[in-house]
Amino acid sequence: MRLTKTMRWTALAACTALAISACSTSSDKKSTDGANGSGKTGGSISIQSGEPQHGLVPQNTAESEGAQVLNALFAGLVEYDHQTNEPKLRVAESIESPDSKVWTIKLKDGYTFHNGEKVTAQSFVDAWNWGANQDNAAEGLPFFAKIEGSEDLSPGKDKKPATDKLKGLKVVDEKTFTVSLSAPFSQFKIMLGYTAFYPLPKAFFQDPKAFEDAPIGNGAFQMDGKWQHNQQIKLKRYDNFPASDGKAKLDSVTFKIYDKLETAYNDLRADNIQITNKLPISAMATVAQEFGDRYIYKPESGVGFIGFPIATNPAAYGKPEIRKAISMAIDRESITKNIFSGTRIPADDFISPIIPGYRKGAMGDAAKFDPAKAKELFVTAGGVPNNTIELGYNADGGHKEWIEAVGNQLKKNLGVEVTFKPFEKFGKILDELGAKQYSGAFRMAWQMDYPSIENYLRPIFSKVAIENGSNYGGYVNEQFEGLLAQADQAKTQEEGLKLYQQADDVLIKDLPYIPVYTYMTSAAYTKKVKNVVVDAQNRIDLANVELA
Secondary structure (H helix, E strand, O other), X not given: OOEOOOOOOOXXXXXXXXXXXXXXXXXXXXXXXXXOOOXXXXXXXXXXXXXXXXXXXXXXXXXXXXXXXXHHHOOOOEEEOOOOOOEEEOOEEEEEOOOOOEEEEEEOOOOEOOOOOEOOHHHHHHHHHHHHOHHHOOOOHHHHOOEOOHHHHOOOOOOOOOOOOOOOEEEEEOOEEEEEEOOOOOOHHHHOOOHHHXXXXXXXXXXXXXXXXXXXXXXXXXXXOOOEOOOEEEEEEXXXXXXXXXXXXXXXXXXXXXXXXXXXHHHHHOOOOOEXXXXXXXXXXXXXXHHHHHEEEEEEEEEEEEEOOOOOOHHXXXXXXXXXXXXXXXXXXXXXXXXXXXOEXXXXXXXXXXXXXXXXXXXXXXXXXXHHHHHHHHHHOOOOHHHEEEEEEEOOOOOHHHHHHHHHHHHXXXXXXXXXXXXXXXXXXXXXXXXXXXXXXXXXXXXXOOOOHXXXXXXXXXXXXXXXXXXXXXXXXXXXXXXXXXXXXXXXXHHHHHHHHHHHHHHHHHOXXXXXXXXXXXXXXXXXXXXXXXXXXXXXXXXXXXXX
């Protein structure tokens, strides 16, 4: 999963003409990947980052800050084309299946971990076994649920795993392993670029705790010292990375950790950092004019939500009618235009517009601003206890303005009192939600892990994602679960897409979260660098960045 800290999978083209027309807000916005001109190898840069939630272990990283670092440190079996989002083989030589149930994965030669250890089939199998074991409480656990034997490693609360190995994983030889799924799943290959499926070296299992601050990956960059918490994470080029995969051009990259996006943006303007893919709201109106062709503006995969703790606070948010009333009381057009200066698009589906399966206007009346009907529905449903709604958000991601705008709209249109609870860091609100300690409505966002409509459904709203995953509201609907299972086993992509859309319709009816806006990548870089490309997951392709 990719929970996004800041204002922010497709097996087909990501930005069709329809998607681009739906996401473009004005003709003077720059839409460029920044891949222009020739540069030079070597040199060092700094980029903006926030503090990752957890230690830097791929199977336990589910948010955008840690994922950006791991994307530079690791190379997965597949990667996603920057233009089309189609999966491309990377560490894998081939990924094949005759029936979408038993998959054979063969590896390329030449990849090593940063300590010199060879990347083998066992490196992947060991990593996946660890991630699937509920004793390790890894955030990526739900992604292994389709592999045969996953229930033995994750039997549920108050039960102990019967084994520490997935029955469906078999090492054939040093470069080959097989994966047997519990049922056919045609999109399995697409999933394999996600961080949870990265390999791990033997050193991880010898000292997992030490690994968290000094991970040993197999990517184009390696750690340069330990993670200095709340300050910086330094990387340097890994010279033994295969040339066929593209060695890093820079000598080093420093992720400077900021609590406030305004501070980071001021440092960008002063060239103290060279790239940011997270801009403060205060910069939105002027960044295109100031940075010109060095401002990147294009559709990305993120969807911004207001979430509800349905399981922990059913008295306030247990009724779908209450949640629908809140949704209809929000003026999405006003928020995206006046708060984000047109750099967000009003949401009308749980699915991003760049993903096949998105349907324009799918939410119908639930996404239409209608304060009179919202108030009527809210009152008829009985309102909320003490006539008060609390809105929680992370204060380190530039959310104060739009959350307060939502709160003011709810005050005016529903006649409720609204209080605000800022959390200092994104990880803090995630921790409290995960521990069921926070019972207010909350700001949340989702960014694709892999390009599939399924990735916007199961990881956020399925039962398996409650204990280990991103179902922070505790939403459960058996009809939704059944449709996901049917879609997974569909014989054709078209049939599967229709079933996933039916599951999406269940969410639209229940509204466990309220989609508010969809993201556009808004990134900028200084004159010091060239070849800056940001993918649909809002990750910077650091290996190809060069000094100008």
